[in-house]
Amino acid sequence: MFNKKGYVRTLEAFFAFFATFIFLVFIVNSGYLPKTKLVAQDVLYTLEQNYDFRECIYAENTSCAEEIVDPYINSDFNFKVSINELESFTNSYDIQVEQLFIVGDVSRDFNIVKLYYWRSG
Known part of the structure; x- marks a missing residue:
């Protein structure tokens, strides 16, 4: 038949592997909250028209x-809009920038x- 000692050890x-896996996935990972990244919001694209x-x-x-x-x-975000200017920031935030060219017709310059x-925060 089967070797009972080998079968039990296997x-x-x-079970040891399964318990370790459960510990790593649920216990260790539960204390980890990833920092959400800034994601392009495409606000100017939405407001273009x-x-x-x-x-x-x-x-x-x-x-x-x-x-x-x-x-x-x-x-969760602060924002600033600038028109035809380049803003300077003295703080060390991770700042994302969206840019849009607005042109009306031939009689108006672009912005x-x-x-x-x-x-x-």
């Missing part, structure tokens, strides 16, 4: 543009809109 090794947003950009009114952008930004966003 079964014990399987928004008439009110375009009028704010033509008027170079950043506060108006920020009011329109605000509902599209996740509450470069930049949306800077970073994780709050």
Whole structure:
């Protein structure tokens, strides 16, 4: 028949491996919360055809543009809109930038809109 000692040792090794695997997956991994990465939100792409947003950009009114952008930004992020300017940041945040060229017609010059966003805190 079977060698009972070999069979039991094989079964014990399987259970030991299974218990170790369960420990590693559930116990060790439960304390690990990965830092969520900044993901491109494509906010400017969404607002590209928004008439009110375009009028704010033509008027170079950043506060108006920020009011329109605000509902599209996740509450975990802070943001800043700049029009035809390059912003400088003195803090060490991981800052993502979206950029969009807005052109109305042949009578208007183009405007470069930049949306800077970073994780709050």
